Amino acid sequence: MTASFTVGHSPLFADSSLHQQLRQHGVQLRAISQPDDLQAQPIEVLLLDGALTAQHPLDAWQAGGPTLVGFELADGVLPLPASASETEMLALLGFAAEQYRLRQKTSQLANALHNKDGDLQKLVDVGLALSAEKDLERLLSKILTEGCRLSNSDAASLFLVDKKNAEQPQLIFKLTQNNSLPTRFQEQRMPLTKASIAGYVALTSTELNIADAYAIPSEAPYRFNRSFDMQVGYRTMSLLAIPMLNHRHDVVGVLEFINCQNAAGEPIAFDEVMAASLRALASQAAVAIENRQLLDDISQLFDGFVQASVFAIEQRDPTSSGHSFRVADLCIALAHQLPMAPQPNVRRQAFNDEGLRELRYAALLHDFGKVGVREHVLTKSKKLPEPVVDNLRYRVALAKESLQNQTLKRMLHAYRHQGGLDEELRLQWETELALECDRLDRYLRDILKANEPSVLTEGDFRHLQDIQSEVVRSHDDSLIGLLSDSEFCALAIRRGSLTQEERAEIERHVVHTRDFLKLIPWTPALQRVPEIAAAHHEKLDGSGYPKGLAGDAIPCASRIMTICDIYDALTASDRPYKPAVPVEHALDILQAEVKSGLLDGELVKVFIDSRCYLNPGQSQLLPAPPPSPADAGAGYAHHVCDFEPSCKHPH
CATH class of the missing domain: 3.30.450.40 (GAF domain)
Structure with missing residues (x-):
């Protein structure tokens, strides 16, 4: 019978007969004298005798790890009967060695389980980190x-x-x-x-x-x-x-x-x-x-959808193409300056990445409500539609033709009933006809001039009344006014080309913007886009629309957009119906709006001082050509975001 385990013992035990018997059965025997010897060599069973316990206490030997076997009874020590046979002795020591191995295995499994728990916790931590x-x-x-x-x-x-x-x-x-x-x-x-x-x-x-x-x-x-x-x-x-x-x-x-x-x-x-x-x-x-x-794919898809929507909307009004993209670039350029602003109040309003994205989408879509404005109002560049103007030209031509017929009839009557026409009288009648025709031509020129979207003075208004009082003959020979009441009211618009009803319809584009954008299921990070976009015509003093918000009730993002919207409306060079305002003049107008209590002065100061308007982003602002004298007073048109200054500082 052989045994494959190691037994430690005191040096005195080496001289005993039992030592020889154990060696004969293949037991590995190691002489030790102190607990530290247990760490130097692997020992599964320690044969504890009086020599070892006399040198060191029992707990010191127990701390070494092997299974303790002794001839004396003690806690934690397997008893070894002195009368045990050789076979019983080997069996008992083998049992003690197996107990040691089981303890080691249990310890290894416990450590592995602890490591597994640690690895599992690491994986949980990694998963949380990756998901965030x-x-x-x-x-x-x-x-x-x-x-x-x-x-x-x-x-x-x-x-x-x-x-x-x-x-x-x-x-x-x-x-x-x-x-x-x-x-x-x-x-x-x-x-x-x-x-x-x-x-x-x-x-x-x-x-x-x-x-x-x-x-x-x-x-x-x-x-x-x-x-x-x-x-x-x-x-x-x-x-x-x-x-x-x-x-x-x-x-x-x-x-x-x-x-x-x-x-x-x-x-x-x-x-x-x-x-x-x-x-x-x-x-x-x-x-x-x-x-x-x-x-990222969803974000790119949505971004593409937004840009496609803006592009499609601006096709309804090609004269303002690119406006929304330029305003978005200007807004982001200004927002990037807020953390570096000298004013603490402005720095506190700085945007994080989600806020910048929200601002950008709101700026891109701020004129989305144009789809709710009738196209003939949206694209109305003159006070009267072209068919009405053509009708006025025809009316004047008909009136001139009628005057010529009347003159010819008078001449014919003289030939028939008076035997001839005095040359002096003929020249007089022809002169009177020419004067009347010239007057009608002048009236037509005045009408066409009044049809342009400009600012009318009180004198212009009285002149229109004189034209309206002119009576001419229609195609059925009845007498009518040269201007109808509706035509007179349209020409009498003092600013721009829109009637009050049409201007109210234009202003409702922000309401349409809000209502349409609310239909989109925005994420929590973008849920304020409809509110921000709808407030870009609000003014700091409460005189804006649609809600008449004032002060801090207007979101900071909307106040930024208002500044950028006005700047682009002034400097845009792609609108054929009005000249672009030079950059310095546009900045002066922004400052004048601040003095009137309409714009946020701190944000305007950051906008001007940082010069972020010079290269705002992907959209390059074209250099604004200086207005020519012929363009003076032609700064009013139909676009929903065209800037119209307050009466305190006309430009």
Whole structure:
């Protein structure tokens, strides 16, 4: 009978007959004299006798770990009867050794369970960190960092699969980290094939655990690319490549972890426990990446939809094309200046990333309500529609023709009933006809001049009354006024080209904007877009529309938009019906609006001092040409956001 365990004993026990008997049965015997000897060599059973207990107390021997066996009864010591046979002695010592091994196994399992709990907590922490990250680049970097920390790897790489081109899918070498050898990295694209380790894993959804990357069997379809190692003097040993699978089990990318390290920092192979943890990380990473890409795709889709909507809306009024995009660029340019403003009150109103996005969408869509304005009102560039003007021209021509007929009839009557026409009288009648026709032509010119969207003085208004009182004959020979009441009222508009009813309809575009935008299921971060967009015609003193909001009741984003909206309306050079105001003149007008209590003075100061209007973004403001004398007074037109100054500071 042989035994395979180790027994420790005092030096005196080596001279006993029992010592010889145990050795004959294959028991490993080690003489010890103090508890520290238990740490130097593995001992499963300690044969405790009086010599050992005399030197050190019982608890010191118990702390060493082996199972204690003794001839004297004591707590924690297995009794060893003095009368036990040789077989019984071996069985008892074997039982004590088995007890030691069970304790060791229990301790290992407890440690493994504790480590598992730790790894599980790490994975939970990683999952929370990944789900909270919004930026894709930072998300990918965090995946590698957490993976290296979890596996104690020296380096890691991340590859993404791009299958947008189904015929030529690509593998994107997106990111790499190396803790012992930091290097510069540039994103690379390569064909998706099985020739590389990452490509093989991506195409086959197979995990590869390679103990030595330089010793891959020749029959393997993939090879390790040593170029990086050769360039920087690195040695890749162990490598674990894991596919990142989404919920449809499609591979979205590959994680590679390199050179797992032991406690001494030496590279070792990745064991199954470590691989299982990294597998879980890869699964979390795949979900996080796909969610982030999905959110980015949705954001790009929505952004494209918004821009397409703005483009389509502006096609209803091509003369203002680009206005909404320029206003959005100006708003973002001004908002970026708020954190650097000298005024503490302005700095406190600075926007975060979500606030900037909300402002941008509101600015892009601030004229969305134009779709609710009738097109003939929206595009009305004159006071009278062209058919009415044509009718007036016809009316004047008919009146002149009627005067000529009357003159000819008088001449014919003289020839028939008076035997002839005196030459002097004929010249008199022709002169009178010419004067009447000239007067009608002058009236028509005055009507056409009054039809332009300009500012009428009281004298102009009385002149229109004189024209209206002119009576002419119609096609049926009845007497009518040269101007009808409706035509007179339209021409008598003192500012612009719109009647009061039409101007009210134009102003309702902000109400339409709010109502239409409320139909969109905005995310919580963008839910104020309708409110911000609808308030861009509110004024600080409460004189604006549609609600007559005043002061801080107007959102800061709306106050920014009002400034940028007015500036672009003044400086826009793409509107054929009005000249662009020079930049310096436009800034003077903004300051005048501040003095009138209409605009936020602090925001206007930041706008002017920062000169953010010079290069606001993607939309380039064209240089504004100086107004020519012929353009004087032609600054009023139909666009919903055209600026009309208060009477206190006309321009």
